[in-house]
Amino acid sequence: METTKIGMVGLGTVGSGVAKLLLEHGDRIARQAGRRLELAEVVVRDVGKERDVLVPPGIVSTDLNRILNRTDIKTVVHLVGGLEPARTILLQLLEAGKDVITANKAVLAEHGPELFDRARELGRSIAFDASVGGGIPIITNISQCLSANHVESLTAILNGTSNFILTQMEEQEASYADAVREAQALGFAEADPTLDVDGSDAAQKLALLAHLAFGVRVHWKGIARQGIDKLDLVDLRFAQELGYRIKLLAVARQEGETLEMHVSPTLVKIGTPLAEVRGAFNAIRLVGDAVGPLLFHGLGAGQMPTASAVVADLIDTVVGRAAITFRTLELWSRRAVSLSEADHAHTTGRYYLRLTVEDRPGVMSEITGVLGRHKISIASVIQRESSDDSAASVPLVIITHTTTDGATRQALEEMNRLNAVRPGSVRMSIRD
Amino acid sequence: METTKIGMVGLGTVGSGVAKLLLEHGDRIARQAGRRLELAEVVVRDVGKERDVLVPPGIVSTDLNRILNRTDIKTVVHLVGGLEPARTILLQLLEAGKDVITANKAVLAEHGPELFDRARELGRSIAFDASVGGGIPIITNISQCLSANHVESLTAILNGTSNFILTQMEEQEASYADAVREAQALGFAEADPTLDVDGSDAAQKLALLAHLAFGVRVHWKGIARQGIDKLDLVDLRFAQELGYRIKLLAVARQEGETLEMHVSPTLVKIGTPLAEVRGAFNAIRLVGDAVGPLLFHGLGAGQMPTASAVVADLIDTVVGRAAITFRTLELWSRRAVSLSEADHAHTTGRYYLRLTVEDRPGVMSEITGVLGRHKISIASVIQRESSDDSAASVPLVIITHTTTDGATRQALEEMNRLNAVRPGSVRMSIRD
Numbered sequence: 001m002e003t004t005k006i007g008m009v010g011l012g013t014v015g016s017g018v019a020k021l022l023l024e025h026g027d028r029i030a031r032q033a034g035r036r037l038e039l040a041e042v043v044v045r046d047v048g049k050e051r052d053v054l055v056p057p058g059i060v061s062t063d064l065n066r067i068l069n070r071t072d073i074k075t076v077v078h079l080v081g082g083l084e085p086a087r088t089i090l091l092q093l094l095e096a097g098k099d100v101i102t103a104n105k106a107v108l109a110e111h112g113p114e115l116f117d118r119a120r121e122l123g124r125s126i127a128f129d130a131s132v133g134g135g136i137p138i139i140t141n142i143s144q145c146l147s148a149n150h151v152e153s154l155t156a157i158l159n160g161t162s163n164f165i166l167t168q169m170e171e172q173e174a175s176y177a178d179a180v181r182e183a184q185a186l187g188f189a190e191a192d193p194t195l196d197v198d199g200s201d202a203a204q205k206l207a208l209l210a211h212l213a214f215g216v217r218v219h220w221k222g223i224a225r226q227g228i229d230k231l232d233l234v235d236l237r238f239a240q241e242l243g244y245r246i247k248l249l250a251v252a253r254q255e256g257e258t259l260e261m262h263v264s265p266t267l268v269k270i271g272t273p274l275a276e277v278r279g280a281f282n283a284i285r286l287v288g289d290a291v292g293p294l295l296f297h298g299l300g301a302g303q304m305p306t307a308s309a310v311v312a313d314l315i316d317t318v319v320g321r322a323a324i325t326f327r328t329l330e331l332w333s334r335r336a337v338s339l340s341e342a343d344h345a346h347t348t349g350r351y352y353l354r355l356t357v358e359d360r361p362g363v364m365s366e367i368t369g370v371l372g373r374h375k376i377s378i379a380s381v382i383q384r385e386s387s388d389d390s391a392a393s394v395p396l397v398i399i400t401h402t403t404t405d406g407a408t409r410q411a412l413e414e415m416n417r418l419n420a421v422r423p424g425s426v427r428m429s430i431r432d
Numbered sequence: 433m434e435t436t437k438i439g440m441v442g443l444g445t446v447g448s449g450v451a452k453l454l455l456e457h458g459d460r461i462a463r464q465a466g467r468r469l470e471l472a473e474v475v476v477r478d479v480g481k482e483r484d485v486l487v488p489p490g491i492v493s494t495d496l497n498r499i500l501n502r503t504d505i506k507t508v509v510h511l512v513g514g515l516e517p518a519r520t521i522l523l524q525l526l527e528a529g530k531d532v533i534t535a536n537k538a539v540l541a542e543h544g545p546e547l548f549d550r551a552r553e554l555g556r557s558i559a560f561d562a563s564v565g566g567g568i569p570i571i572t573n574i575s576q577c578l579s580a581n582h583v584e585s586l587t588a589i590l591n592g593t594s595n596f597i598l599t600q601m602e603e604q605e606a607s608y609a610d611a612v613r614e615a616q617a618l619g620f621a622e623a624d625p626t627l628d629v630d631g632s633d634a635a636q637k638l639a640l641l642a643h644l645a646f647g648v649r650v651h652w653k654g655i656a657r658q659g660i661d662k663l664d665l666v667d668l669r670f671a672q673e674l675g676y677r678i679k680l681l682a683v684a685r686q687e688g689e690t691l692e693m694h695v696s697p698t699l700v701k702i703g704t705p706l707a708e709v710r711g712a713f714n715a716i717r718l719v720g721d722a723v724g725p726l727l728f729h730g731l732g733a734g735q736m737p738t739a740s741a742v743v744a745d746l747i748d749t750v751v752g753r754a755a756i757t758f759r760t761l762e763l764w765s766r767r768a769v770s771l772s773e774a775d776h777a778h779t780t781g782r783y784y785l786r787l788t789v790e791d792r793p794g795v796m797s798e799i800t801g802v803l804g805r806h807k808i809s810i811a812s813v814i815q816r817e818s819s820d821d822s823a824a825s826v827p828l829v830i831i832t833h834t835t836t837d838g839a840t841r842q843a844l845e846e847m848n849r850l851n852a853v854r855p856g857s858v859r860m861s862i863r864d
Contacts (some may be wrong), residue, residue, distance in 0.1 A: 145572050291740040304721075
């Protein structure tokens with residue numbers, strides 16, 4: 001059986017997982033690839049660092065040239081995070097004639113067009129299934145398995161950290177701050193979780209998926225996004241009482257020549273598949289015009305799930321499938337489809353509104369008056385007696401019938417200007 | 433842009449769907465395949481038959497030789513059902529040098545080794561993602577996207593007809609016979625639904641998936657199977673009362689060197705993803721040692737979902753990916769792994785038992801005595817007062833704690849011999 005030599009840059013959590021699969025399960029991988037994959041060079045920042053995998057010491061160095069200059073290494077796994085030097089290393093690998101497998105969604109979301117154009121010019125391929133959805137092979141599914149479809153919409157839970165925090169808040173009645181600390185202690189959130197909890201990570205992943213599904217070149221910063229970092233436990237409780245869970249949904253939906261895209265906390269009906277996605281799991285629901293609705297549900301992060309996706313890409317690359325896909329799809333090429341951004345003001349749906357209002361007669365009438373003027377009809381209201389007689393204000397929750405994003409936004413602004421309404425009003429869309 | 437000519441044998445429901453995609457969405461398919469796919473010859477049994485797609489009349493004939501003899505057609509979609517002439521036609525296509533895409537799981541489950549060996553000898557490929565799971569691309573996912581994994585288990589709802597009937601029974605309180613009639617009226621069941629409702633169809637699909645996931649060559653007739661055709665509405669009601677739905681599950685699970693495989697109605701806990709699979713949907717839950725649990729959920733049958741899978745295979749074939757996969761995986765080759773069949777008697781789990789017993793003192797003690805002798809402990813019991821004073825017998829439902837298949841089977845046999853127990857006892861396993 002023939003042997004193919006593999007290079008790797010980066011030996012962190014995911015890199016160690018990939019090394020484990022290659023070193024400890026070589027026979028299995030050889031059976032799937034029709035050849036043995038030999039980890040021949042590993043480049044790291046710090047050779048002395050302790051790792052949870054035993055890599056033959058002779059192959060580990062800090063010198064990228066040991067990979068760049070070896071002509072017998074044609075395939076390199078790139079597991080460097082962040083933007084730089086990740087981008088530069090990726091370009092160096094391509095220039096040196098290597099096909100690359102990467103799990104770095106940030107560098108692709110930021111520099112995708114440049115990287116993919118360069119790979120094309122050089123006749124090389126970039127495989128990146130591990131960059132979105134962890135172990136869920138969503139990239140290959142969209143770009144290969146569902147290639148007969150026009151994708152109509154994507155609705156996804158793409159950030160495992162946020163979903164873990166939301167599940168903790170809901171199931172343990174933990175505050176946002178406590179849930180973040182718990183996630184950090186268990187390794188589900190980084191020391192600085194900002195990019196996860198503010199929706200940036202989900203927006204980067206959504207930009208990649210939207211490129212594959214709709215052919216558009218969207219920069220992730222152009223996607224309207226709201227994270228979970230301002231969510232209050234009280235909203236999760238009200239949602240549950242109404243039969244919903246709050247999930248950080250990433251949505252891309254084409255209607256005619258416009259594409260609606262956003263990342264936002266959304267009330268999802270309990271019992272529907274997306275509402276049942278717990279903890280660090282991810283899920284992607286896709287609707288294709290031929291296949292209909294299709295749901296993928298699995299671990300969205302973690303060492304071995306992500307390594308599973310990297311090694312699948314590695315096998316695809318060495319057997320030649322990745323090159324074919326890369327060539328035929330012309331990813332991020334100038335052939336990109338142009339869809340205009342949907343005007344969110346016209347997006348229709350049902351909405352959840354929570355206001356903190358003065359506890360006195362006439363307030364409800366003022367508020368329902370505003371809704372009426374915006375032609376928003378009310379599906380249900382929760383207003384409870386204050387448990388504390390001296391409380392000057394109480395929460396008021398309103399669920400609307402189908403209306404528009406614009407109408408609810410304007411109505412809420414108007415309500416916020418009422419004397420009876422305290423600061424901190426909340427508005428979220430509902431998915432039934 | 434280059435053009436690739438395609439042949440098709442069979443223009444029934446799925447065939448018409450494939451033709452629609454090729455004829456009405458040619459631009460989209462060309463974008464995904466990097467070339468135009470031209471439907472050049474279609475062979476049918478009856479040229480005059482009315483169809484829901486407009487195929488240029490000049491390309492339709494009843495003469496298979498028009499495809500076999502055309503050297504400019506190298507790729508053929510084979511949508512002929514049943515075993516013969518499906519098998520012979522498939523072999524003729526391979527012998528004539530064509531790569532084949534088929535949706536016929538029956539012919540693969542029955543003649544897979546012969547067909548795949550012959551394709552290999554001739555240097556041809558067979559793509560068959562449409563044969564299992566309809567629109568869910570489960571074949572490509574197992575054989576390509578999850579290739580880094582050792583698959584530990586598959587738990588799946590693979591027969592849409594059975595699932596539709598079960599959903600009707602549960603949600604409409606319909607009897608089995610009424611639900612079958614409803615399924616037939618809506619086109620979800622054939623005039624003779626035997627192979628769907630007796631578990632044969634699910635067993636054929638499970639045999640294909642198990643081959644891909646575990647490398648074993650299992651004939652579907654060797655898989656223990658029980659269908660839904662003997663299910664009583666009363667069991668669905670008791671299950672629901674206890675927090676479960678009854679689903680026809682196909683299970684394959686490796687433990688050490690043994691493989692447990694069966695198809696049977698099972699109580700699945702409400703709120704878990706498989707319990708939420710309704711109507712004609714299918715779902716496959718797979719556990720891989722790297723990726724962890726992964727769930728796929730989509731339409732398991734129907735014209736366009738199945739056509740979606742066929743056209744994806746067609747694109748894979750014309751671009752060359754299918755040939756690579758077929759060559760590297762050596763499907764159904766003699767390299768097959770040998771795992772022994774697990775002894776079901778030792779399979780552990782919780783069980784649902786329903787007996788019809790005489791309504792007199794002492795009966796419960798006799799029955800619990802039998803369970804005690806088999807070391808089966810009881811988790812819960814439902815026995816109601818008879819609503820009819822003159823009723824001589826009442827149902828008794830017992831949920832066990834974890835025990836073995838063998839113990840519950842033997843205990844039930846013993847209970848059935850008691851004078852107080854009427855015929856028609858029911859035993860099902862439980863999935864929490």
